[in-house]
Amino acid sequence: MSNATTYEAIRYEQADGGATVTLKRPDVHEAMNQAMGRELLEVVTRVRGDDAVRAVIVTGAGEKAFSPGADIREFLEPPVPTQFREARRRVDFRREMERCPQPIIAAIRGYAFGGGLEMALACDIRIAAEDAQLGLTEINLAIIPGGGGTQRLPRLVGRGKALEMIMTGMRIPAAEALRIGLVERVVPVAELPAAAQGLARTLAEKAPVALRYAKEAVVGGLGLALEDGIRLENDLATLLRTTEDRVEGAKAFVEKRKPRWTGR
Numbered sequence: 434m435s436n437a438t439t440y441e442a443i444r445y446e447q448a449d450g451g452a453t454v455t456l457k458r459p460d461v462h463e464a465m466n467q468a469m470g471r472e473l474l475e476v477v478t479r480v481r482g483d484d485a486v487r488a489v490i491v492t493g494a495g496e497k498a499f500s501p502g503a504d505i506r507e508f509l510e511p512p513v514p515t516q517f518r519e520a521r522r523r524v525d526f527r528r529e530m531e532r533c534p535q536p537i538i539a540a541i542r543g544y545a546f547g548g549g550l551e552m553a554l555a556c557d558i559r560i561a562a563e564d565a566q567l568g569l570t571e572i573n574l575a576i577i578p579g580g581g582g583t584q585r586l587p588r589l590v591g592r593g594k595a596l597e598m599i600m601t602g603m604r605i606p607a608a609e610a611l612r613i614g615l616v617e618r619v620v621p622v623a624e625l626p627a628a629a630q631g632l633a634r635t636l637a638e639k640a641p642v643a644l645r646y647a648k649e650a651v652v653g654g655l656g657l658a659l660e661d662g663i664r665l666e667n668d669l670a671t672l673l674r675t676t677e678d679r680v681e682g683a684k685a686f687v688e689k690r691k692p693r694w695t696g697r
Contacts, residue, residue, distance in 0.1 A: 442469035449486040450637035457494040464504040473526040487637035492540040502547025510594040527555035534645035540629035551580035559616040561607040570606035625677040
């Protein structure tokens with residue numbers, strides 16, 4: 434059973450323990466505008482409170498791009514700095530994606546530039562089609578990444594490569610993105626939807642609380658000193674020992690059958 438909601442700039446679909454968020458602005462190849470940001474924040478907030486959703490896919494609707502970044506038509510007038518800063522803070526959907534307990538998969542086809550790549554960086558796992566091109570290209574508009582790119586990119590690819598990408602605005606192909614650790618997998622274009630859906634199904638079949646705690650341990654731990662991160666891991670691992678699913682997992686293993694998770 435599935436249900437879908439179409440917003441102004443995105444489409445949200447939910448089925449079989451998974452959800453798909455499709456960026457949908459075909460006239461500008463899924464470029465991001467203020468409406469898209471508001472709608473993404475609304476959808477991520479919706480997902481966070483929905484235990485029926487075990488995994489999420491974010492992708493673009495068209496064949497040319499995941500998202501080429503911000504809609505430049507919104508850049509033509511200089512903003513009032515304080516208002517712009519507050520608006521960005523209130524609609525920080527990328528931060529909410531990191532806080533979202535469910536794993537989020539970016540399925541990237543074509544261009545993922547600027548804010549589009551920053552959205553993919555806020556996802557947990559990135560799968561790219563062979564035709565993908567990725568880059569933080571803001572320097573070409575006399576600005577720098579403002580959606581977390583200067584912080585999340587070096588945590589994935591290292592300081593030197595991140596600085597090279599950000600300061601030159603270079604665009605790298607999928608194969609290079611895989612080599613430097615910017616994406617986790619590269620697949621033929623025709624196989625991208627199936628690859629993302631297959632991974633989402635694999636994740637959705639795991640014990641839901643353990644899945645969420647795994648993300649919390651890794652994402653939360655990256656912002657901590659190693660000692661504190663290990664303490665977080667130990668606390669979460671200890672909590673999982675008390676769940677009904679942990680007992681079910683052990684029984685299923687001994688009885689050589691598939692476990693029946695309840696999320697308790």
